[in-house]
Amino acid sequence: MTDMKNASDAPRKRISLTETDAHTRKRNASEARFKAYGLGAILIGLFFLVVLATSIIRSGVPAFTRTVLEVEFTLTQEQFDAAEKQLFKTKAYQAVFIDAMTQKLTEDGVTASFDNAAIERLLGKIGNDLRGHYTANTGDLGKSVNFILPASSRVDGYFNGRVTRDTLVDSRFLQLSDLDLVDALHDAGLLKQGFNWTFITGADSGVDNPGGAGIGASVVGSFFMMLVVLVLSLPIGVAASIYLEEFAPQNRWTDLIEVNISNLAAVPSIVFGILGLAVFIQFMHLPQSAPLVGGLVLTLMTLPTIIISTRASLKSVPPSIRDAALGVGASKMQAVFHHVLPLAMPGILTGTIIGLAQALGETAPLLLIGMVGFVARGYPDGFMDGFVEPNSAMPAQIYTWAARADVSFYDKAWGGIIILLMFLLTMNIIAIILRRRFERRW
Amino acid sequence: MTFKLTASVLAIAAVSATAAAARDNVQVAGSSTVLPYASIVAEAFGENTDFPTPVVESGGSSAGLKRFCEGVGENTIDVANASRQIKDKEIKACAENGVTEIIEVRIGYDGIVFASQQNGPAFEAFEPTDIYNALAPKVLKDGALVDNTYNTWAEFNADLPDVEIAAFIPGTKHGTREVFEEKVLRVGCEESGAFEAMKAAGMSDDDAEDACIDVRTDGKSVDIDGDYTETLARIDANASGVGIFGLAFYENNTDKLKVATMSGIAPSTETISTGEYPVSRPLFFYVKKAHIGVIPGLKEYAQFFVADELAGPDGPLAQYGLVSDPELAATQAAVEAEATLN
Numbered sequence: 001m002t003d004m005k006n007a008s009d010a011p012r013k014r015i016s017l018t019e020t021d022a023h024t025r026k027r028n029a030s031e032a033r034f035k036a037y038g039l040g041a042i043l044i045g046l047f048f049l050v051v052l053a054t055s056i057i058r059s060g061v062p063a064f065t066r067t068v069l070e071v072e073f074t075l076t077q078e079q080f081d082a083a084e085k086q087l088f089k090t091k092a093y094q095a096v097f098i099d100a101m102t103q104k105l106t107e108d109g110v111t112a113s114f115d116n117a118a119i120e121r122l123l124g125k126i127g128n129d130l131r132g133h134y135t136a137n138t139g140d141l142g143k144s145v146n147f148i149l150p151a152s153s154r155v156d157g158y159f160n161g162r163v164t165r166d167t168l169v170d171s172r173f174l175q176l177s178d179l180d181l182v183d184a185l186h187d188a189g190l191l192k193q194g195f196n197w198t199f200i201t202g203a204d205s206g207v208d209n210p211g212g213a214g215i216g217a218s219v220v221g222s223f224f225m226m227l228v229v230l231v232l233s234l235p236i237g238v239a240a241s242i243y244l245e246e247f248a249p250q251n252r253w254t255d256l257i258e259v260n261i262s263n264l265a266a267v268p269s270i271v272f273g274i275l276g277l278a279v280f281i282q283f284m285h286l287p288q289s290a291p292l293v294g295g296l297v298l299t300l301m302t303l304p305t306i307i308i309s310t311r312a313s314l315k316s317v318p319p320s321i322r323d324a325a326l327g328v329g330a331s332k333m334q335a336v337f338h339h340v341l342p343l344a345m346p347g348i349l350t351g352t353i354i355g356l357a358q359a360l361g362e363t364a365p366l367l368l369i370g371m372v373g374f375v376a377r378g379y380p381d382g383f384m385d386g387f388v389e390p391n392s393a394m395p396a397q398i399y400t401w402a403a404r405a406d407v408s409f410y411d412k413a414w415g416g417i418i419i420l421l422m423f424l425l426t427m428n429i430i431a432i433i434l435r436r437r438f439e440r441r442w
Numbered sequence: 443m444t445f446k447l448t449a450s451v452l453a454i455a456a457v458s459a460t461a462a463a464a465r466d467n468v469q470v471a472g473s474s475t476v477l478p479y480a481s482i483v484a485e486a487f488g489e490n491t492d493f494p495t496p497v498v499e500s501g502g503s504s505a506g507l508k509r510f511c512e513g514v515g516e517n518t519i520d521v522a523n524a525s526r527q528i529k530d531k532e533i534k535a536c537a538e539n540g541v542t543e544i545i546e547v548r549i550g551y552d553g554i555v556f557a558s559q560q561n562g563p564a565f566e567a568f569e570p571t572d573i574y575n576a577l578a579p580k581v582l583k584d585g586a587l588v589d590n591t592y593n594t595w596a597e598f599n600a601d602l603p604d605v606e607i608a609a610f611i612p613g614t615k616h617g618t619r620e621v622f623e624e625k626v627l628r629v630g631c632e633e634s635g636a637f638e639a640m641k642a643a644g645m646s647d648d649d650a651e652d653a654c655i656d657v658r659t660d661g662k663s664v665d666i667d668g669d670y671t672e673t674l675a676r677i678d679a680n681a682s683g684v685g686i687f688g689l690a691f692y693e694n695n696t697d698k699l700k701v702a703t704m705s706g707i708a709p710s711t712e713t714i715s716t717g718e719y720p721v722s723r724p725l726f727f728y729v730k731k732a733h734i735g736v737i738p739g740l741k742e743y744a745q746f747f748v749a750d751e752l753a754g755p756d757g758p759l760a761q762y763g764l765v766s767d768p769e770l771a772a773t774q775a776a777v778e779a780e781a782t783l784n
Contacts, residue, residue: 091758131489167697288499374485374497377488402671403669403671
């Protein structure tokens with residue numbers, strides 16, 4: 001009222017659409033400021049993403065390369081028999097190889113000073129590679145065979161720049177004088193760098209053998225766990241959601257259930273680990289460290305996510321579809337399964353994949369059911385064994401490596417993170433593609 | 443259709459789970475200090491014998507022994523690694539659950555070292571008294587027992603650097619903590635005269651001993667519940683930090699850490715095996731005798747572990763940092779005879 005009065009008293013102000021007045025300019029400025037804030041927030045986010053990605057890649061790349069020694073070596077039948085009689089056979093093979101290497105280098109006239117101990121320091125754990133080859137190919141005994149054998153993690157570090165002549169402190173792992181021999185062998189073409197397939201395909205190794213460590217076995221462990229999660233949580237989750245969304249009466253009980261499902265989604269995952277230990281291992285006597293148990297625990301963790309996303313996508317199907325189906329005489333169940341569910345499917349699958357991706361990266365519950373330590377020591381013998389044979393999972397394997405004393409295991413942990421991120425990225429891309437291709441909008 | 447398929451896959455998985463109760467691999471759990479050695483042995487055992495590679499889990503000595511004592515049967519572990527000797531309390535708990543025959547195997551010794559950042563202030567020589575004065579909640583100052591208000595090391599020992607006290611010590615779930623308490627704090631407490639002062643103040647012997655191993659809670663002493671990599675990360679971030687490590691871990695990271703002497707002795711495999719270096723402890727694993735003959739390869743694993751080729755002075759365990767046991771032959775004989783505790 002007073003405004004109007006004042007307005008009528010004062011000379012009427014001309015408002016033009018082409019000229020901006022002070023008030024409009026103020027509004028425009030505040031809008032521009034808001035846009036700048038938004039842009040700033042996105043830029044900060046992007047900046048951290050770039051920093052994170054570069055640090056992961058820079059730390060993880062060394063895990064994918066390794067230094068190898070390529071050399072001809074002959075093992076006689078007598079040496080083979082003598083080594084096989086030992087208790088610690090692989091060490092015996094290694095000793096024979098080092099002797100042969102010393103002899104060869106002396107004959108080649110390598111100028112750097114060296115002895116057996118120096119060569120032993122430069123080599124990784126090669127005994128099992130040699131033994132594995134000769135026990136499988138006894139025909140090669142007495143013949144010259146071309147071997148590609150891993151160098152020690154310290155030599156790897158020298159080529160990656162982690163170990164330098166300035167920072168190296170003489171120890172029983174590597175001495176300064178050994179680096180001259182490394183350079184000489186590198187010049188002679190015996191030591192070379194290559195792609196580390198062992199890291200992709202191998203299993204976990206002992207703490208003194210970083211060169212033999214690979215993530216392959218724990219990828220398989222994760223795969224079996226995800227399989228259990230998928231076959232359990234998808235049908236259970238979808239059935240529960242359909243019942244709650246389409247059939248259940250609205251009363252205090254269903255309200256209670258709904259609240260509890262929402263709460264479960266927020267429960268810290270370690271709680272499910274303790275539950276898994278108490279119920280699946282101690283009460284039901286399922287085997288320890290088994291992907292089956294890991295999968296069961298992660299199913300409990302994933303179920304709320306799947307139920308919530310499934311209910312959301314069922315809700316987003318317009319009621320007219322149900323009404324039309326019921327109108328032409330379909331039963332409630334027919335309406336749901338023939339019309340509502342197919343339309344909700346892209347959303348359900350997206351939710352499931354996101355839930356699986358979340359479960360894939362989960363470590364905490366696995367700590368308690370025996371998946372951390374020296375667990376992923378080989379591939380399962382068969383498909384069914386994959387569920388029950390002790391195995392680790394990718395995040396648990398990364399955690400295990402990060403805790404080991406030898407620094408090159410730290411590189412492996414970063415390399416493992418790269419592989420894990422690649423799996424997560426793939427799953428998320430699949431989820432996006434499914435949504436894009438099949439989602440319908442009304 | 444898909445539901446039927448998934449249901450049947452699940453059923454088969456469940457069936458094979460029960461069938462898999464016939465376990466063919468040795469299952470080990472326990473101390474994270476013994477874990478590296480056990481993983482080396484497990485890998486070599488798998489490579490050199492026809493038995494499958496044992497599974498070695500970590501979790502700490504107490505947690506491992508607790509699981510070990512849960513009972514006899516294929517769903518319990520066969521071997522518990524421990525960085526301390528089993529306690530009477532634990533033996534009793536074992537017996538209550540039917541684990542009456544336990545074989546104790548000592549694999550060697552581990553040194554506990556005090557190290558700081560390679561480029562940090564010069565922490566070169568410690569006495570137990572220094573550690574006690576830095577970390578105890580109450581210290582002896584001018585003949586009187588007072589609350590510990592020392593901020594820097596130089597305040598009580600002019601030979602030490604004048605930097606803020608920041609010590610990273612193993613948390614209470616670690617076996618290492620007990621050795622630290624017994625061989626450093628308690629000794630320092632007695633040597634500094636604080637023990638006598640406590641008794642003079644009217645404390646009983648037991649109370650005074652307990653008070654001796656307390657640490658201050660004002661943030662100068664930080665408990666590390668994770669493993670040595672966490673301690674290393676803390677030292678990396680704090681130039682004046684002093685941390686407690688196992689000898690093997692330190693030897694793997696000599697480019698980042700420098701070690702201090704204790705009572706004038708530098709830690710090394712030699713000084714530890716002769717007993718000169720004061721802060722060391724034996725490492726053990728415990729075998730459930732009832733499982734020998736049931737779990738394939740269990741006795742062979744124990745024998746392989748303590749064989750000269752593995753645990754001897756030239757073996758891979760010593761190479762990694764274990765101080766080998768001069769009485770290894772006796773241990774080998776005991777394992778061979780399956781000699782149990784009591």
